[in-house]
Amino acid sequence: MPRRYNKKLQIKLSDLRKLFCRRDLVEEILSGGKDPVIYEVYQISQPPSEGVFSAATTVLYPGKIGDEYYFTKGHFHLKEPRGEVYIGLAGRGLLLLQDRNRKIDKLSLNKGEVAFIPPNYAHRAVNIGDEKMVFLSIYPSDAGHDYEIIEREGFSKIVVGRKGKVALVDNPK
Numbered sequence: 001m002p003r004r005y006n007k008k009l010q011i012k013l014s015d016l017r018k019l020f021c022r023r024d025l026v027e028e029i030l031s032g033g034k035d036p037v038i039y040e041v042y043q044i045s046q047p048p049s050e051g052v053f054s055a056a057t058t059v060l061y062p063g064k065i066g067d068e069y070y071f072t073k074g075h076f077h078l079k080e081p082r083g084e085v086y087i088g089l090a091g092r093g094l095l096l097l098q099d100r101n102r103k104i105d106k107l108s109l110n111k112g113e114v115a116f117i118p119p120n121y122a123h124r125a126v127n128i129g130d131e132k133m134v135f136l137s138i139y140p141s142d143a144g145h146d147y148e149i150i151e152r153e154g155f156s157k158i159v160v161g162r163k164g165k166v167a168l169v170d171n172p173k
């Protein structure tokens with residue numbers, strides 16, 4: 001847990017119900033009375049202002065729905081051009097980057113690795129390990145978050161674990 005933050009968000013399975021491929025499994029879990037926490041975000045938010053950074057530590061828990069690994073929602077930044085840096089602090093993960101034409105790239109985001117997110121790319125972290133994946137993000141305080149496109153269309157590829165292997169496959173939706 002970071003020592004200092006001014007806002008904490010907790011994202012549960014029910015917040016991601018439209019995003020996982022196996023919606024039937026999500027509904028089965030929720031209707032059984034469970035709503036696991038998928039990730040937590042500890043933000044050091046600054047008032048939006050050009051040239052000022054905000055930062056956040058995300059703790060993404062390990063797990064899968066069907067064979068799809070837990071992930072963060074993912075978003076574009078509202079304001080262009082606004083990039084971002086992710087720094088892996090713990091665990092094993094991937095960072096998906098998707099451009100406006102839905103072309104996908106993946107970077108590894110393991111403990112100690114740094115990933116740059118160029119402006120105008122949607123970004124989503126995926127925990128492909130058995131332990132918590134923790135990363136620090138540093139972004140312009142005036143970047144803003146656009147979740148709408150991803151909520152509507154998802155990413156064009158998803159990350160699955162099949163027969164002990166991690167694979168990036170086409171999103172069947």
Ligand code: S6P
Nearest residue numbers: 041056058072073074075137139
């Ligand atoms: C903010 C940055 C991260 C994410 C966090 C949760 O620009 O990319 O702090 O907000 O990892 O992901 P999401 O997609 O739910 O905002």
Ligand code: ZN
Nearest residue numbers: 077084123139
């Ligand atoms: Zn971002």
